[in-house]
Amino acid sequence: MQENNKDILLEVKDLKKYFPLKSRLFFNNKSYVKSVDGVSFKIHKTKIMGLVGESGCGKSTVAKTILNLIEPTGGSVKFNDKTIFNVEKNSYIPNKRMNEIRKDMQLIFQDPYSSLNPRKTIEAIVSEGMVKYKMGSKAEIKGRCEMLLNLCGMDKTCLNRYPHEFSGGQRQRIGIARAISLSPQFIVCDEPTAALDVSIQSQILNLMLDLKEDLSLTYLFISHNLSVVRYFCDEICVMYLGVIVEKGPSAEIYDHPLHPYTKALISSMPISHPLQENKRILLTGSIPSAGKIPSGCKFNTRCKYATDRCREEIPELIEVSTNHLVACHNYNSI
Structure with missing residues (x-):
């Protein structure tokens, strides 16, 4: 079945972001931290793509590079069939055009405590983008602020108050209201529930799902909480040290994981019933230094199934069933 390109909102191809390390005295050879090293995926309109992995695997760097907040080292990103950048072709979108597109690409931050300016009122925070893009008169913008806060479960009496007067x-919710203030198509959710109490997390996730349906939003959802990603996302990409090791529909990834790293992550999920058995897979070996990634498969230092081929040859991301891809030499024998 041929894929309809009109349904693709975001297309990422071979995305790379390397950070240079300080070279030692008297030595000119430079080394790099390969934070993102050849990541590719597509997100269809009104769908949710989950990006999961351990801390430091490059999830947030992928998001910042996609949004053109940091300069890419390689690869390309297309949004709504418009090229944001293509490093190999030396093609970069002009700043003026990027500012226009930013209305359609927004971000929900991880920490609701540091992401809101403590010196500004809630009205000033939510209306900042609307004022910049001149989306109406002062009265119209205030009315839209009230509507947005109401959508997010907040009262209009919040407008003249300050962030420190509210809970996490x-x-x-205020941060989400700010993110949807410009009527975006695409929102990057950078672990939006990580800093919240468990009792509040479900409320925020349900709010985001309601907004997705009401406003036809598309999400890139970054998280390390596999229990949340399982039910929240349509597709999942599993990252390890800057690369995607497994990708596919959410249910398929959890019911039939193929990569040993994915299996270990899923086994670490807390059980939902006291009579349920959970065989925890403990990873041995050491996590490689960011500046000294091993040759071959990056996971070979922690994988009990690693062979000489794994230590020498980088596995390609291959499709083993419908839309289910894995980068592992031994996936069919584990």
Whole structure:
């Protein structure tokens, strides 16, 4: 079945972001931290793509590079069939055009405590983008602020108050109201529930799902909480040290994981019933230094199934069933 390109909102191809390390005295050879090293995926309109992995695997760097907040080292990103950048072709979108597209690409931050300016009122925070893009008169913008806060479960009496007067969950609702203020198509959710109490997390996730349906939004959802990603996302990309090791539909990834790293992550999920058995897979070996990535498969230092081929040859991301891809030499024998 041929894929309809009109349904693709975001297309990422071979995305790379390397950070140079300081070279030692008297030596000119430079080394790099390969934070993102050849990541590719597509997100269809009104769908949710989950990006999961351990801390430091490059999830947030992928998001910042996609949004053109940091300069890419390689690869390309297309949004709504418009090229944001293509490093190999030396093609970069002009700043003026990027500012226009930014209305359609927004970000929900991880920490609701540090992401809101403590010196500004809630009205000033939510209306900042609307004022910049001149989306109406002062009265119209204030009315839209009230409507947005109401959509996010907040009262209009919040407008003249300051962030410190609200709880973490309320602050995140304000952050979400700010993110949707410009009527975006695409929102990057950078672990939006990580700093919240468990009792509040489900409320925020349900709010985001309601907004997705009401406003036809598309999400890139970054998280390390596999229990959340399982039910929240349509597709999942599993990252390890800057590369995607497994990708596919959410249910398929959890019911039939193929990569040993994915299996270990899923086994670490807390059980939902006291009578349920959970065989925890403990990873041995050491996590490689960011500046000294091993040759071959990056996971070979922690994988009990690693062979000489794994230590020498980088596995390609291959499709083993419908839309289910894995980068592992031994996936069919584990």
